[in-house]
Amino acid sequence: MAGAETTAVVAGGGAVGLTTALALAKKGLKVILVEARREQANAAQHKKDHPTIRAWALAQSSWNFLYKLGLGTELQAVSSPIWDMRIVEAHPLRGVDSRKLHVSHRDAVDRARATAADENGQATNGARPLGCVVEEHALLDLLSRAVALEANIRCERGLRVVDFESDARGIEVMTRASNEEPAADNAGQASSPSSSSSSASSSSSFERCFRAQVLLACDGRHSAVRTRAGISCRRRDYGQRALVCALSHEREHGGVAVEWFMPSGTFASLPLLGRRSGIVWCDSPSRIERLVSMEASDFERHVSVRFGSWLGALSLSGARTSYPVSLSVARRYVSDRVALLGDSAHGIHPLAGQGLNLGWRDVAALTEVLSEGLSLGEDLGSEALLSRYERRRLGDVRRLVMLTDGLQRLFGNDSGLLRTARLSGMGLLDRVPAFKRRMAMAAAGA
Numbered sequence: 001m002a003g004a005e006t007t008a009v010v011a012g013g014g015a016v017g018l019t020t021a022l023a024l025a026k027k028g029l030k031v032i033l034v035e036a037r038r039e040q041a042n043a044a045q046h047k048k049d050h051p052t053i054r055a056w057a058l059a060q061s062s063w064n065f066l067y068k069l070g071l072g073t074e075l076q077a078v079s080s081p082i083w084d085m086r087i088v089e090a091h092p093l094r095g096v097d098s099r100k101l102h103v104s105h106r107d108a109v110d111r112a113r114a115t116a117a118d119e120n121g122q123a124t125n126g127a128r129p130l131g132c133v134v135e136e137h138a139l140l141d142l143l144s145r146a147v148a149l150e151a152n153i154r155c156e157r158g159l160r161v162v163d164f165e166s167d168a169r170g171i172e173v174m175t176r177a178s179n180e181e182p183a184a185d186n187a188g189q190a191s192s193p194s195s196s197s198s199s200a201s202s203s204s205s206f207e208r209c210f211r212a213q214v215l216l217a218c219d220g221r222h223s224a225v226r227t228r229a230g231i232s233c234r235r236r237d238y239g240q241r242a243l244v245c246a247l248s249h250e251r252e253h254g255g256v257a258v259e260w261f262m263p264s265g266t267f268a269s270l271p272l273l274g275r276r277s278g279i280v281w282c283d284s285p286s287r288i289e290r291l292v293s294m295e296a297s298d299f300e301r302h303v304s305v306r307f308g309s310w311l312g313a314l315s316l317s318g319a320r321t322s323y324p325v326s327l328s329v330a331r332r333y334v335s336d337r338v339a340l341l342g343d344s345a346h347g348i349h350p351l352a353g354q355g356l357n358l359g360w361r362d363v364a365a366l367t368e369v370l371s372e373g374l375s376l377g378e379d380l381g382s383e384a385l386l387s388r389y390e391r392r393r394l395g396d397v398r399r400l401v402m403l404t405d406g407l408q409r410l411f412g413n414d415s416g417l418l419r420t421a422r423l424s425g426m427g428l429l430d431r432v433p434a435f436k437r438r439m440a441m442a443a444a445g446a
């Protein structure tokens, strides 16, 4: 079957797919980006009267990554810095402020001074934020505009990658017109992707085919490419959903992000531009369902109980949406001429706000490996090259999976002994500068 020729096909145009295409194109690779949605991932949602405002916390390392792609100025315009992070162990019956760990950008200042010279416009006399918060629609919008300007990228929207065949010379990628929104936890929907790949193999008529050296799967948690490549996942269902929304408030947030840990789940507030904060509230599916469907005024009352009074009066800004919360980690990141990136390789609990940051570290590593291969004239889909990418990513992903999974287990348990250990542990750690510096570095993605 003949198809359009390119160097790499990127399946999926979410935040990871768009940056993968951009980073590779800037290294001189020809890329075809195939995205199932006809419009930019959340454009249709954002045209509604009351769209859901979804906030992403980006580590400093992610900021640096986008800056190197030439997007620093645009990102600065649409993001809000995180100067301080408060972690609160809370109990619904014993008040919201049981014990706090407070990590500030000042805790990371030594290292910041050391690296300020090679960083971007954000660095000022060692005073650098721990990270920043950006709204999903603004980030996808700026990435989509950058992709549209890149001559090395051909963007194919409204097509779904449904099958592929690899041989010694390359990979043939088959697509179909996409009639519905794709399944993706990140789209706040839950359905099975395997139906799309199995129906693909039963039909001979494909919409378009592309021939490349390598296929890069950025098609999210329910990756059809991963399923078709025969790569299985280690999974854990946390028995939770995550409610996402934004709130307007009376007082300034001062760039403070707060995470409350409770036995039933976590509640995080992320500072947005203006007097607004993004909320990620994880709890049992039944409680989240109730919180999503209750009247706005009742919801605001529930949120105020969690928040306390530090931001003054609160009001809901836009709609509420919920997402399933689970862990899924691919057992391999590569197979014949295929590499997995972002949520297709690893979907983690949102409690640490690190999923996208982790995905962008995949993109940085893959770009490095493929551009090394390009300069040496190697086959970019070869097993040797793709295994190099996998080896570079295994440790980082394993560490973050252990951290998020471990935190979820530690704080999601209300045993008296564990609770006492947590409270005294947090109190002690709050007085150890070296630990807090390490926490500040981790938040910054260093």
Ligand SMILES: Cc1cc2nc3c(=O)[nH]c(=O)nc-3n(C[C@H](O)[C@H](O)[C@H](O)COP(=O)(O)OP(=O)(O)OC[C@H]3O[C@@H](n4cnc5c(N)ncnc54)[C@H](O)[C@@H]3O)c2cc1C
Pocket (backbone or CB within 6 Å): 011, 012, 013, 014, 015, 016, 017, 034, 035, 036, 037, 041, 055, 056, 057, 058, 159, 160, 161, 162, 182, 183, 184, 185, 186, 187, 218, 219, 220, 221, 223, 224, 225, 242, 243, 244, 280, 323, 341, 342, 343, 344, 350, 352, 353, 354, 355, 356, 357, 358, 359
């Ligand atoms: C509640 C919540 C809060 C979070 N907060 C944070 C945070 O603060 N910070 C952070 O770093 N991370 C956070 N994350 C994680 C982050 O959202 C994900 O890691 C990130 O969105 C993954 O991006 P992706 O591009 O890999 O996948 P997705 O965003 O799922 O994108 C996949 C894309 O592929 C397309 N697609 C699917 N199938 C196909 C196909 N067969 N062919 C072509 N296209 C296809 C889809 O339309 C979609 O556009 C959060 C996650 C949740 C659930």
